[in-house]
Structures are given as C-alpha cells and as structure tokens.
Amino acid sequence: MSIKRILSGIGIVLGSAILLLVLFTSWYTVDESEQALVITFGEASETVVDAGLKLKMPWPIQKVEKLSKETFSLQFGYEQEGGEVQSFPEETKMITGDENIVLADLVVQWKITEPRDYLFNAEDPRKILYDATAASIRSIIGSSNIDDALTSGKAEIEAEVRELLSSLIEKYNIGMSIQAVQLQDVELPNQEVRQAFTEVTDARETMNTKRNEANKYRNQMINEAQGEKDAIISRAEGERAARIEQARGDVAIFDKLYTEYQSNPEVTRQRLILETLEEVLPGAEIYIMNDDGGTVKYLPLQPLDRQQSVPEADQESGGGQ
CATH class of the missing domain: 3.30.479.30 (Band 7 domain)
Known part of the structure; x- marks a missing residue:
C-alpha cells in the first residue's frame, strides 16, 4: 500500500511538472524591437515579426529564437x-x-x-x-x-x-x-608622407584658386569688351539712322529746289549762288555791281546786330548836333 502511494505521489509530481512545462512553454511574447523564429524539432518553421503574445507547441517540440530588428x-x-x-x-x-x-x-x-x-x-x-x-x-x-x-x-x-x-x-x-x-x-x-601630401594639396588648392581668379578676370574683361562692342554698335546704328534721315532731308530739299528751278531757272540759280556765298563767307559784306558801274547792296548785306547799330550811332550823332 505504501509503494502504491509513493508511485501515485511520483505520478502526481511528474504530471504537475509536465503541466507546468506545457503552461510556461506554450506561449511567448515579441517586442516591437524584436523578431522571432519558431523552431520545430530543430528545424525553422515560422518567422514572426509582429509584436504581441504568441502561442506555440510546448518544449521540446517547439522553441523560439528572438533576434533584434535594430541597426x-x-x-x-x-x-x-x-x-x-x-x-x-x-x-x-x-x-x-x-x-x-x-x-x-x-x-x-x-x-x-x-x-x-x-x-x-x-x-x-x-x-x-x-x-x-x-x-x-x-x-x-x-x-x-x-x-x-x-x-x-x-x-x-x-x-x-x-x-x-x-x-x-x-x-x-x-x-x-x-x-x-x-x-x-x-x-x-606616417607624418613625413602626410606633410608632403599636405603641401601638394595646398599647392593644388592654390593653383585652383589662381585659376578661378584668372577665369573671373577673363569673364570680367569679356563682359566689358562685349559691353563696349554693344555700345559701339548702338552708336553706329544711331549715326546710321541719323545720316539716313539727313540724306532723306537733303533729297527733299533738292527735290524742292529742282521744282523751283524748273519753274524759274534764272532766279533760282542766282539765289543758290548768293546763299552759297553767305555760307562760304559768313562775315563778309556783299555788293552786286550793275552794268553802269554802280553798286547795289544785296540784302541782308550785314548781320542783324550790325544793321541795328547803325541807327543807334546816327541818333547819337544827331543828338550831339
């Protein structure tokens, strides 16, 4: 009777142990920063990446290996x-x-x-x-x-x-x-090689700096030359337009004179001669000789200021008398 009780007690203990083993090894948790691999009889069967409480078959049928998701x-x-x-x-x-x-x-x-x-x-x-x-x-x-x-x-x-x-x-x-x-x-x-390479690097940077400065100066000169060229072209275009307009004016004047010449050639010819003389000799007094040796003044014979000064002089002389 005592042996049966002992065996019964052993059975109860083993059963309780198995029950506890099943209870504690049939579930597991996965954190947000973890991922799990379920292994069944030593072979990988399932990968779990979702966090939470998970169920599995008890050990030793299944076990879980947890790995981090971190970098x-x-x-x-x-x-x-x-x-x-x-x-x-x-x-x-x-x-x-x-x-x-x-x-x-x-x-x-x-x-x-x-x-x-x-x-x-x-x-x-x-x-x-x-x-x-x-x-x-x-x-x-x-x-x-x-x-x-x-x-x-x-x-x-x-x-x-x-x-x-x-x-x-x-x-x-x-x-x-x-x-x-x-x-x-x-x-x-080593330090010697580093120093030598540093010097080479500094020289290369200096070269690049000088090259950039030279390119900047070149671009500046090109821009200035382009500006001068554009200004010269603009002035030339302006002068060209002015000369064209002047030529058109001269043509209009010539056409008008030609029309007058056709209507009265002799008068127009004498007028052109006198106007030319005034332009060539702007300060001179002009006299026209008639056939009997007398002279006839052609108006305007003197500049306007000189003509005005003559009456003033006559008034002064008359007042003196």
Missing part, C-alpha cells in the same frame, strides 16, 4: 569603448591603385532581415560580414587613386564599397542587409 554597427579597423578608441593599423593598411599606401577604417551599418538564414546558413555571420567588409574596402581602394581616397573621392568610394559589400552579403545568403557604409579616416601611414 547594428560594424567597426572596421578600430574599436571604440567607453570613449576610448583603439586602432588596428595592420588591418587598415592597404595599397591604392597608383601604388601608394593608406590607412582606411570605416563603419558598416547592417540589419538582420532573414532570421532563418542568419541562424542556419552560417556559423558566425558577423565574422563573415567583417571579412566581406575587409575584402570590399581593399578592392575599391586598390582601384582608386590616392588623391581620390584622401580628398574629394571619399563619397564615391563609400558608394562603391556599399554596392560591392551588399552584393557579397546577398551572395553569401546569411540573412543580412547593408544599410550604410561610412569612411571614418583615410590617411597616410
């Missing part, structure tokens, strides 16, 4: 912990396309997009990502010139590294996606 950062060539930065120059030393040595480190931002592939297709996906990052940056730097790597070509190098790294990760099928690639430092390996 991770891979630091290549250095480590930063607690505000301190530790560099690894041997990892970052690489050769450019024009056979110069540079040190390049960068940050890769990545996310887990396929939990099944991340957990089952590679033993260490982060190590694969690190090696693929090293291969990508060395490949792109190896096909770039040192000037591009150190100055204005960094953005293009970042884009090319991201493109190559993304293609490698997609090919490896390890459930990751590359979000961004940022070059942190690209520099020369």
Whole structure:
C-alpha cells in the first residue's frame, strides 16, 4: 500500500511538472524591437515579426529564437569603448591603385532581415560580414587613386564599397542587409608622407584658386569688351539712322529746289549762288555791281546786330548836333 502511494505521489509530481512545462512553454511574447523564429524539432518553421503574445507547441517540440530588428554597427579597423578608441593599423593598411599606401577604417551599418538564414546558413555571420567588409574596402581602394581616397573621392568610394559589400552579403545568403557604409579616416601611414601630401594639396588648392581668379578676370574683361562692342554698335546704328534721315532731308530739299528751278531757272540759280556765298563767307559784306558801274547792296548785306547799330550811332550823332 505504501509503494502504491509513493508511485501515485511520483505520478502526481511528474504530471504537475509536465503541466507546468506545457503552461510556461506554450506561449511567448515579441517586442516591437524584436523578431522571432519558431523552431520545430530543430528545424525553422515560422518567422514572426509582429509584436504581441504568441502561442506555440510546448518544449521540446517547439522553441523560439528572438533576434533584434535594430541597426547594428560594424567597426572596421578600430574599436571604440567607453570613449576610448583603439586602432588596428595592420588591418587598415592597404595599397591604392597608383601604388601608394593608406590607412582606411570605416563603419558598416547592417540589419538582420532573414532570421532563418542568419541562424542556419552560417556559423558566425558577423565574422563573415567583417571579412566581406575587409575584402570590399581593399578592392575599391586598390582601384582608386590616392588623391581620390584622401580628398574629394571619399563619397564615391563609400558608394562603391556599399554596392560591392551588399552584393557579397546577398551572395553569401546569411540573412543580412547593408544599410550604410561610412569612411571614418583615410590617411597616410606616417607624418613625413602626410606633410608632403599636405603641401601638394595646398599647392593644388592654390593653383585652383589662381585659376578661378584668372577665369573671373577673363569673364570680367569679356563682359566689358562685349559691353563696349554693344555700345559701339548702338552708336553706329544711331549715326546710321541719323545720316539716313539727313540724306532723306537733303533729297527733299533738292527735290524742292529742282521744282523751283524748273519753274524759274534764272532766279533760282542766282539765289543758290548768293546763299552759297553767305555760307562760304559768313562775315563778309556783299555788293552786286550793275552794268553802269554802280553798286547795289544785296540784302541782308550785314548781320542783324550790325544793321541795328547803325541807327543807334546816327541818333547819337544827331543828338550831339
């Protein structure tokens, strides 16, 4: 009887344990920042990305692996912990396309997009990502010139590294996606080389500055010359129009004189002679001799002011008498 009680008690305990196991392993929760993979007898069966309370079959039939949805950062060539930065120059030393040595480190931002592939297709996906990052940056730097790597070509190098790294990760099928690639430092390996390159860079900047100033002066001179040309053309057009109008006026005058000449040729001829003499000899007194030796004054014989001065002189002389 005692043995039956003992076995009964053991059964109750086992049953209670199984019941508790079923109760506590038949549900799970997923946060907003998480994604879950349900594994049935060691094989991935379902990916859960929605947050909330979820049900599953009890352990050991099913279990859940939770992974973060956040964006991770891979630091290549250095480590930063607690505000301190530790560099690894041997990892970052690489050769450019024009056979110069540079040190390049960068940050890769990545996310887990396929939990099944991340957990089952590679033993260490982060190590694969690190090696693929090293291969990508060395490949792109190896096909770039040192000037591009150190100055204005960094953005293009970042884009090319991201493109190559993304293609490698997609090919490896390890459930990751590359979000961004940022070059942190690209520099020369020692101080003497850095100083020499700085001098070369300064000289190039000076050259560009002088060239820009020369182009600015050239454009200014071209604009001034264009302005002068336009002014000359404008004045010439104005003079041309004035001469055309003057010629039209002269033609009208000539036509009028010709009409008068046709009606009375002798009078018109004498008038033209006298007017010409007045224009040629503007201050002279003109006398016309008649056939008997006398003279006849042609009016106006004197300027108007001289004609007015004669009566005034006569009045003064008369008053004196």
